[in-house]
Amino acid sequence: MPETQQQIQLARRPEGVPVHDDFRFETISVPEPKDGEVLVKTLYVSVDPYMRGRMQDTKSYVEPFALNEALTGGVIAEVISDGAKLKKGDVVIGTLAWQEYSAVSESALRKVDTGIASAQAYLGILGLTGLTAYFGLLDIGRPKKGETVVVSGAAGAVGSAVGQIAKIKGAKVVGIAGSDEKISYLKNELQFDEAINYKTADDIQKALAHACPDGVDVYFDNVGGPISDAVMNLLNDFARIPVCGAISSYNAKSEAEDMGPRVQSKLIKSKALMQGFIASDYSDRFSEGAKQLAEWLKDGKLHDEETVTEGFSNIPDAFLGLFKGENKGKQLIKV
Amino acid sequence: MPETQQQIQLARRPEGVPVHDDFRFETISVPEPKDGEVLVKTLYVSVDPYMRGRMQDTKSYVEPFALNEALTGGVIAEVISDGAKLKKGDVVIGTLAWQEYSAVSESALRKVDTGIASAQAYLGILGLTGLTAYFGLLDIGRPKKGETVVVSGAAGAVGSAVGQIAKIKGAKVVGIAGSDEKISYLKNELQFDEAINYKTADDIQKALAHACPDGVDVYFDNVGGPISDAVMNLLNDFARIPVCGAISSYNAKSEAEDMGPRVQSKLIKSKALMQGFIASDYSDRFSEGAKQLAEWLKDGKLHDEETVTEGFSNIPDAFLGLFKGENKGKQLIKV
Structure with missing residues (x-):
């Protein structure tokens, strides 16, 4: 020692x-x-x-x-x-x-x-990361079979779990990430339906509209910033937006560095819901979440x-x- | 004829x-x-x-x-x-x-x-205006006794109903409006606890912080724009924001005319909920709302x-x- x-x-x-x-x-x-x-x-x-x-x-x-x-x-x-x-x-x-x-x-x-x-x-996946994905997606996002779920920061710890859980629930999953390697990983290893490299897309708004022809029902937001601004233009009626992270703004020195189109009109038009959360809001249900995550992991449904x-x-x-x-x-x- | x-x-x-x-x-x-x-x-x-x-x-x-x-x-x-x-x-x-x-x-x-x-x-008050206030405030806002409810466009049709219903529910009500006559009306006739004239306040952020020393639990948003930007900085944990109107942005010619600080970080910090809605989302409960509004009107609780x-x-x-x-x-x- x-x-x-x-x-x-x-x-x-x-x-x-x-x-x-x-x-x-x-x-x-x-x-x-x-x-x-x-x-x-x-x-x-x-x-x-x-x-x-x-x-x-x-x-x-x-x-x-x-x-x-x-x-x-x-x-x-x-x-x-x-x-x-x-x-x-x-x-x-x-x-x-x-x-x-x-x-x-x-x-x-x-x-x-x-x-x-x-x-x-x-x-x-069996800790706060997995529980964050589980409760944010299922309790706030509530994806239904056939709905379109968009997740930003999709290749990250929470994002990759969110997309996989959304697939388990029968949703169409569109991931947004920042490298071709990540895009390939999302599509080929995690079986996301679509994945967009926001760093190389000519126009993120057009790329999203193309990947989501039926609009967006659930947007799991890990990043904030211009990527989220673009998703907000594609919301379907009664869309749900679990707001988990805003990594694009964590390093902003002031509000002036994190300005974007206001969301109020968009929320009204779509009667949409945005909700900030952290996993510990659900601490009384952790055992439920941990049990389900372990089962999916064991069954090979979750990687x-x-x-x-x-x-x-x-x-x-x-x-x-x-x-x-x-x-x-x-x-x-x-x- | x-x-x-x-x-x-x-x-x-x-x-x-x-x-x-x-x-x-x-x-x-x-x-x-x-x-x-x-x-x-x-x-x-x-x-x-x-x-x-x-x-x-x-x-x-x-x-x-x-x-x-x-x-x-x-x-x-x-x-x-x-x-x-x-x-x-x-x-x-x-x-x-x-x-x-x-x-x-x-x-x-x-x-x-x-x-x-x-x-x-x-x-x-007995029509869509009153029903908008009733369902937005009570179903999304869910004010509890003693909580602080802020309403913008407070002297308007929906806003004045929202503030009065929040008072009936035992909340502390802070209204934001645009003339001294309206401020006097809110405080003296409708018994709002505080009212702020956003057109004459030196600093709307400071005025709000002064009127809401315990933070904001419910923000009924009728206006969007810089007033809402300011309220977003005062949210308490698990705050609820019914998003009813965005009159400040209805005349914007493009997104570029309706830019403000992004809300994502603020929603995460406070685990807050924002939800757009219109009265007709609640059409299956109109008779409940209309009955209650008529009763409050008859009892002189609602003006x-x-x-x-x-x-x-x-x-x-x-x-x-x-x-x-x-x-x-x-x-x-x-x-």
Whole structure:
């Protein structure tokens, strides 16, 4: 057991697009577990777009990260000291600091069943990512058989799950993503009906209209910005829009950098619904969602896609890569 | 009975703000009622902001008005020829052409009970106006006792009903309107808790924040535009936004004239819901709504406010006045 370890702290609040210098690597001691705690070794770290909001000191649905303290997020870890309930070798999930070893209260950890899926799937398709897709699509989006579901950020962690669940429900699925490799993945591996590369399309509005000749019934919005502006022009009557993410605006320095056509007239014309949400709004139904996701995964109806970056020191770069669209599926770091 | 009468037609589709020359007064014959029809004399004509959308040849929730044909809308009329069910002297409501006399199928007319309220109240608080306020506020807005409800276009027909219903439900009501006379009306006659004159407020954002120290739980949006942009910054968690009208954008010639801060990030932060609707989405529940509105009116809990313009020839001007905020409550024309 080493005496010291690395921890990644928030060195300053980013202005616009975050950069490497917004993070600081600090050498700290490996802690001793207190009563009720176990010592765990970090195996996999999840980086997620929503963390950008927590780097700013503004109202959001989660508390901002503190300056000069460790960033935290979803982590898969191995227990390396016996506790009251958890034993050495157990693989657990928790919201932990970005560091190599942590002393954590046993009650803040949940043992994962690696018989069903890989440990890291609990950070993705069987974790908050999958639950976000599941509840946002099914509770707010409510796709019916034969309806057209458009998903932006379609090759990302949540988007790829949304499209697959919409297919399971019998909808026609149109994905929007930012590289030919992702388009090929959506069409050939995930069996999306249509996929649009917004970076190479001459006119995203025309491309969308062509892919959605019957209009749009559900738009699962992961990105905001001009892509969402275009989808808003194709809404069918009583369309539903789960608003999950707005990655295109997370780095805007002010409202003036995130201006677009107002949505009010479009919502009235189509009697459409837009609703912001986060997975934890549905925490009382997590077991239902997790059970269904595990079943679909086991039956081969749902595929778990991960982009795994190796090495603790690469956590900040993997996070920054989310805003450049570098990941396909869930972005993880194997420590 | 005269042989000829005046009819108001759509002479051309307006560009931007409609003007008097977009309408044409045409002399036509007074029709003879056919089998199953009665002849009616127009008493009151309703002009409504949504009609602006129908003057354009674009997708909306109702068919566009045809060029060189009569405009149509809600009308209170008196039956002047006996029919199978309707008798001379009956006062009826229907969607009729803007003309002085009409021959109309009896099945397209509904007799109104002038024992409960004035005939013209059926164009306002007891008609689609009141039902729009009732269902939008109660079904989408769902205000709870003690919550803060903000309504824009608050002195208008729908807005003044919304605020009063929200007060009945025990909410704190903040109205936004465009003249000191309207502000005084909202506070002193309708007992709104706060009212903001957006035309004289130095900073609408600050004025709203001051009027809503506990944030905004329900925003009933009648106007869109910069006023709505400001309200979107004050949403509480799980806020609800019935989107009823966007009068500020109805005269925009293109999307470029109706740009504002995008709403996606704000909806996510607050897990808020925005939903466009029109009263007819609730047509299967109209009798419930009409009954409750009549009861509140009878009990003096709801006040019916009308701005009545005299004279058939003033219909276009009364319609144009809606976009200058000239009306308080429902704008009617007494023919």
